Amino acid sequence: MSLSGPATTIGVVIPVGQRTTVELGPQFAALARQTRPGPVSVVVSCNGEPVERVEALVDTVDWPEGWSVVAIDSSAVRGASAARNAGWRALDTDVVLFCDADDVVSDTWIDGMVRGLERAGVCTGPLLHDALNEAWMWETPEQAWPVVRFGHLPHLSAANLGMRRTVLEETGGFDITLGAAEDIDLGWRAAYAGYPTRFEPGAAVQYRLRRDTAGLFRNNRHYARWDRVLVDKHRAQGARWQVRDVVRHLLASGWAIARAPFGRRHRRAAAIRLGTLAGWLERYLGRTPTST
Template identity: 30%
Template sequence: MKLSVVIPCFNDSQTIATQLEALSFQQCSEPWEVVVSDNGSTDNTITIVEQYREKLPGLKIVDSSERQGAAHARNQGVLAATGEAIAFCDADDEVAPGWVAAMSKALSHYDFVACKREYHKLNPPWTLKYRPHTQQTGLQEYKYPPFLPHASGSTLGIKRFIHISIGGFDETMLRLQDTDYCWKVQLSGVKLHFVPDAVVHYRLRDTLPDLCKQAREWGKYNVLLYQKYQSQGLPRLPWYSGLIIWIHVVRRSPHLLSTKYRAKWLWNFAWQVGRLQGCLEYQVWAL
């Protein structure tokens, strides 16, 4: 079974060589290819990718600039892929040795899989304190409110025909399209399996403005998911739950003055701001 590794990218000149270098050292008994889907980069990302044509025979570069977003880039990458199975990874992460072989093997047994994330290799120590280290021993749990498990889009593998049958990633979702994707696939009757032998070194946001932006956008799109999946079994949140969280955030506001706790507090604050923004934009109470 041939595996296609699809990498969406956008202005990733600082990191994509690390990912492609890691892929160039991968070994797999089954045939595989790499498809880089460029979402309209204006830096020298593609110049760097071109330098790997000899190291990665069969490397494909796809122009996916007509619509912004990782969802569109991934979908276009899959359309250009020739493998029966697809493995997604990101241009700012780094696959560990054996990742391709482990994903290929997993997809020979299962239709939908997610690999393990490792946090220490690519991240400075302070960044490891503001986010939970999810997807190290199993799938990510969705807890607010409890629903189906999910996994990062940069860790997923799927049979190509299933991706096509569900319509791929939702291109209207600029964030959390991977959570939406995982839920769509599972609601179609396909189980998501965790693959601990396949490991990706995951990169966190490493500036305070970037982590605040990410947290705010995730909060906003979580509200959209809440609205979108109400009719498919997602439980309702108690009206007061968000107010309780806001009280906790306000009470911990002195953490803003602490170098030890500042990043975590800012993440939680920005996430709540994003949820409030989502409630106003999508006209649903989901604090």
């Protein structure tokens, strides 16, 4: 299927959890500034947030001509995976693009995604940190790509993701049994089906980092709890714990703890390292991860 012509149909899915509409306005405004002409269908998948509240916000935006923006209720099954699945299944478009409610896509995001999906079945782009976060909150303005996880395949984030619809249908979309790493899992399963991820520099997203240290610790602990589930699920295809990576993390954690008293940037680094260690330890001790 060629995606080069203007007849390519484009859908965008934004999952919205409970009390996550605070930053949704800037994301809507960024979508409305897209450089790609022609119609786009946007589905805001409300997974705990009242549909009426999101619809009221949708009505405040001056959307481009031909765009369709609707809010649907996906709260029957809770979680980001269920919300995204309900969103893409509500669309009938050649490509489906995913972004989050609290980030901000670049003006060329849709153009870049479609350009990347002309050459691949899965596409991602830069995650930038310099516009939505204070300077002390990030070490580099752009997240590195690719970040290979567990000696296997690159990390993939649903905050900046595009797929041909055929790939979503073939893979079944996001695994709703996973409380985290569902985007990595989907990207890996797509690769097994013959659709490796393409990186498109023009499809950038400004990514909002967690600000408070305690929240950062909890967030990284949550993700780390699911690392073992991810590895176990993909072990047959080659995913493995890398001893050298674990040792490096342990050494870096010790260094981060030693530097923590010397400023909030260092305390932030320590929270990330220690949260990950705590999550790994909980899983090693047999604690079953939850979706939150």
